[in-house]
């Protein structure tokens with residue numbers, strides 16, 4: 121099936137010498153132990169042998185692969201590769217005896233599984249394995265996928281079909297997909313999954329569903345993946361037991377303790393709860409005049425005896441304070457720094473608005489030294505063309521992780537806040553909102569897989585280079601031919617800037633159409649709340665465009681550390697990519713290249729279109745390296761992307777031109793249609809694929 125195997129498609133090794141060498145190791149394996157995780161390792165190695173096309177007879181003399189937990193290794197091997205710094209999840213891959221033996225050692229069996237995937241990854245890329253000295257350990261503890269999957273199997277902001285969780289057929293029917301999902305995640309080091317939508321349904325907490333969750337947890341356990349659920353704050357009322365959900369009420373506390381006990385009795389390694397409270401209509405502690413801390417700590421107490429954690433989301437904004445949505449989460453949370461229980465992570469989206477093609481990092485990062493903050497990225501492309509557009513997100517993730525918060529002086533990057541380096545955090549985590557569904561290839565767009573893969577790799581190591589991730593993924597999934605890898609790496613890397621250019625250049629944001637967020641809608645001004653409307657964000661008028669977040673405007677800038685605040689207060693020293701995020705500027709404001717703002721906006725839109733044209737031209741040259749179906753599918757999707765990049769350009773420029781009253785600069789074609797036409801094609805989304813909000 122097209123793309124089904126994800127990064128676990130062990131393609132036949134063509135080069136005979138390489139093939140013989142790899143086969144010699146994989147055909148002569150010594151694995152210590154026989155737990156279900158060890159079983160999983162054996163199965164994976166067998167799949168790899170078959171996929172790579174090894175013949176059982178290729179034993180290669182005395183080559184050998186040894187896999188074992190350090191404490192169980194024969195003493196002669198134990199000293200060869202030290203594991204004391206590897207903690208629970210790190211591993212070594214070490215060549216011994218002049219490369220004749222490869223040893224994978226670790227302190228836990230799940231880490232051995234990671235090590236096995238690590239070695240297979242080397243082979244998938246056809247790397248030299250004669251002198252391996254790999255030492256890896258994850259820099260972040262909780263590496264979690266968030267599924268916005270509803271119990272009726274629709275997926276909020278899902279663009280790859282329905283939910284893969286077949287609730288109505290569980291616990292009896294265990295689809296092969298469940299195990300393959302676990303394999304794919306373990307291969308990139310993901311160790312947790314939240315099965316249900318943050319806009320949650322209390323029913324998931326009932327025994328009827330817990331039985332189903334347990335069945336999934338059992339499939340995932342050998343692969344080191346913990347299961348989490350979303351907890352609906354009003355569940356004690358909704359499930360009919362109490363008439364309040366007040367977090368300080370003793371009955372409420374006891375109710376949650378009982379629920380936790382019931383879940384842990386069935387699923388002893390249950391991870392804990394993810395909570396969206398007092399946000400976009402979700403119930404929460406505010407109704408009882410309680411705080412985020414009251415809510416989070418009450419739940420934390422319920423799961424603490426079982427080593428569970430609470431991931432409490434900071435995605436909050438309220439109607440009452442419409443001055444600047446970007447400021448609200450910070451304002452609501454900062455006063456509580458240090459007050460959350462030890463097993464609470466506050467989960468913060470990468471930017472202060474909402475998963476835009478580009479946003480400055482969220483000012484909460486670096487501003488809560490005494491609270492562990494968990495990063496939330498969105499892998500599903502809610503604001504980036506759904507699954508029809510090819511956008512390589514690791515580039516976006518990397519940009520955020522590399523930003524300097526200056527929280528603790530220079531070089532206090534977001535990555536350092538997240539991985540606990542800054543302020544020495546004990547609990548660390550990172551979440552990615554999944555782009556997975558029932559599509560045959562899991563993600564719809566074949567390149568959507570790269571975003572899931574890349575998220576996992578960055579969760580393991582937030583300092584990894586997005587280019588390296590692109591290369592790895594391309595090699596593993598398509599081809600090791602240098603021409604292909606190099607050309608396509610450039611394409612992937614550039615794809616992120618392309619989408620920024622044709623959707624929201626120069627710091628523009630949230631100008632997508634009516635609530636489905638697909639396509640341009642800068643004119644939309646009639647949604648229920650002011651801050652849902654694009655006009656709120658671009659503020660275009662005759663005088664100019666952009667959101668003034670300096671002290672003369674909303675002063676959201678004051679939420680950043682001094683050096684950033686100073687730098688971004690002045691449009692001259694604000695990076696141009698964030699210009700209209702922080703400033704409202706006149707249409708004829710002169711930019712670095714000597715051209716006017718209006719011209720630059722238009723040229724960026726045009727550039728975005730040209731970048732997609734280039735992507736298309738490049739892809740057309742790649743036919744020889746990829747299979748026919750993926751080639752065709754990607755070609756067709758790029759057609760859509762190009763058509764829609766032009767749609768974005770033309771619609772936005774027609775709209776903004778009413779205010780700028782300036783001509784388009786040379787090189788930017790006149791829009792094909794008039795503004796009324798673009799307004800009329802604010803297009804409906806596919807039913808069943810993208811419900812609500």
Ligand SMILES: CO[C@H]1[C@H](O)[C@@H](O)[C@H](O)O[C@@H]1C(=O)O
Pocket residue numbers: 268276277318319396400435474502812813
């Ligand atoms: C799950 O709800 C989502 C909602 O669909 C999305 O449009 C919004 O941006 O973010 C919400 C959130 O992150 O809670």
